[in-house]
Amino acid sequence: NSALLASIVGVLSTLLGLVLALVVQRGGQRYAGLLKVMSILPIITPPFVIALALVVLFGRTGLITGWLDAAFGLPRSRWIYGLPGVTLAQLLSFSPIAFMILHGALAAVSPAMEEAAQTLRASRGRVFRTVTWPLLRPALANAFLLGFVESLADFANPIVLAGNFEVLSTKIFFAVAGAQHDPGRAAVLAAVLLGFTIVAFWLQQRWLGKLSYVTVSGKGDGGIPAQLPRGLWFSCFGIAAGWILFTVVCYAVILIGGFVKDIGRGDMTFSATHLAAGFGVEWGARGPIFLGSAWDSFFNTIEVAAISAPLTAVIGLLAAYVITRHRFVGRRSFEFLTMVSFAIPGTVIGVSYIVAFNVPPLELTGGMLIIVLCFVFSNMPVGGGAG
Numbered sequence: 165n166s167a168l169l170a171s172i173v174g175v176l177s178t179l180l181g182l183v184l185a186l187v188v189q190r191g192g193q194r195y196a197g198l199l200k201v202m203s204i205l206p207i208i209t210p211p212f213v214i215a216l217a218l219v220v221l222f223g224r225t226g227l228i229t230g231w232l233d234a235a236f237g238l239p240r241s242r243w244i245y246g247l248p249g250v251t252l253a254q255l256l257s258f259s260p261i262a263f264m265i266l267h268g269a270l271a272a273v274s275p276a277m278e279e280a281a282q283t284l285r286a287s288r289g290r291v292f293r294t295v296t297w298p299l300l301r302p303a304l305a306n307a308f309l310l311g312f313v314e315s316l317a318d319f320a321n322p323i324v325l326a327g328n329f330e331v332l333s334t335k336i337f338f339a340v341a342g343a344q345h346d347p348g349r350a351a352v353l354a355a356v357l358l359g360f361t362i363v364a365f366w367l368q369q370r371w372l373g374k375l376s377y378v379t380v381s382g383k384g385d386g387g388i389p390a391q392l393p394r395g396l397w398f399s400c401f402g403i404a405a406g407w408i409l410f411t412v413v414c415y416a417v418i419l420i421g422g423f424v425k426d427i428g429r430g431d432m433t434f435s436a437t438h439l440a441a442g443f444g445v446e447w448g449a450r451g452p453i454f455l456g457s458a459w460d461s462f463f464n465t466i467e468v469a470a471i472s473a474p475l476t477a478v479i480g481l482l483a484a485y486v487i488t489r490h491r492f493v494g495r496r497s498f499e500f501l502t503m504v505s506f507a508i509p510g511t512v513i514g515v516s517y518i519v520a521f522n523v524p525p526l527e528l529t530g531g532m533l534i535i536v537l538c539f540v541f542s543n544m545p546v547g548g549g550a551g
Contacts, residue, residue: 166316166332167360169247173254174312174364180255180407181262181307182300187404189270190392200267202408205415207260214256215324217414218244220427227417227427245327253321256414258314259407262307269303270296270389278390289393296390305368312364313503316357332357365500472536479540 184203206214221228222244232238243249273296281291319333326334332353339350392400421427425435442458483502487495 165247165329166357169250169254169331170312170315170360170364172247172251173258173315174308176251177255177259177262177311178266178304178307180259180403181264181266182304183400183403184259184263184407185266185270186392186396186400189267190389190397199404199408202411203263204260206256206411207264209257209415209418210320212320212324213418214414215249215253215321217417217421218249218253218325220417220421221413222249225429242327245325246329249325249327250322250329250331253325254315254318256411257318257321258311261310261314265307265310266300266303269300273299273389275389279388282390287393288391289396291390292393292396309364309368309503313361316360361503362500365503468535472540475536476540 184199188199188203220226223229224240224242226244229240233240244252277299278291278295281295286294317333319337322329322331322334323337336350336353336357339346339353391397417427420432422438423434423436425431425433425437441456443456443462444454446453446455480502483498487499487502
């Protein structure tokens with residue numbers, strides 16, 4: 165199940181990221197800013213939120229499910245719980261990563277090479293097929309690799325939407341946090357995840373081969389990027405518009421759901437009860453008193469992010485500099501080791517630190533150092549873009 169899910173998400177997230185990148189980078193500047201913001205917005209949203217939005221929309225009592233039942237007589241079902249639901253949620257979560265990689269790669273493609281092909285009377289389709297597409301191969305391979313390993317490591321979406329569709333990340337969690345408490349079994353399952361990652365990395369390197377993809381060296385470059393073939397442009401624009409609309413609907417459900425009584429049951433009466441329960445504030449003699457139950461979690465989250473993000477960026481940047489600017493024995497192995505943490509679920513990383521420091525789990529519940537180390541280890545490849 166994990167291999168199937170990761171393969172589907174890797175391919176679809178790469179294609180979707182390419183479509184969005186083509187529309188933003190080669191589709192004119194009128195709506196480029198808005199499209200770019202909407203394309204990367206899901207990356208800052210916790211996966212649990214996206215999974216919840218999909219349940220509210222397409223669950224058995226979901227808004228769209230109920231509307232389809234009332235309007236067209238389509239029977240209610242649980243199709244969202246399983247492979248389709250997890251795939252959809254992971255595409256929302258991981259397509260922005262592919263988009264950012266491919267958007268940067270498209271921006272780096274030399275317009276002079278495309279103009280040279282047009283000067284030799286190549287059509288738009290041939291320019292894209294013989295010049296633009298080959299130069300995107302490293303970015304496409306990296307986007308697929310990240311989508312593949314991110315899908316393997318994802319825990320939040322499967323725990324909400326997988327249902328009877330079991331994946332390794334949730335099996336690892338229940339092996340260490342459930343009634344089984346079998347760290348050995350969790351370690352074996354984690355080793356299988358690492359095996360999948362090694363295979364994906366090997367396939368990526370095999371596809372790229374030893375070719376050079378440098379387009380300009382030693383001097384600046386200018387020119388206007390070649391326009392997309394008309395058919396490809398309309399196809400990309402239609403897919404991008406539909407995806408952006410779907411993203412907007414998901415976020416609308418999230419925003420509206422916090423200010424109505426029960427969006428899951430269709431009670432859309434305005435209410436601020438949820439906001440007051442989570443983030444209630446009262447003014448006392450010495451200033452504001454944070455009464456909401458979510459304030460402690462909010463402040464802890466901000467503190468972890470403020471400490472971890474700079475460390476992640478610095479370590480990732482140093483790793484990227486070493487990989488891209490130096491040639492040395494073991495370079496590919498070093499690059500793989502910076503990427504391999506993507507394939508390890510956060511639960512496994514946490515358990516590994518518990519074992520390494522030989523401290524009972526309860527004593528690490530509020531351990532800021534352990535949380536920061538887990539965060540940096542999990543997100544270092546994103547911090548510096550070493551891939």
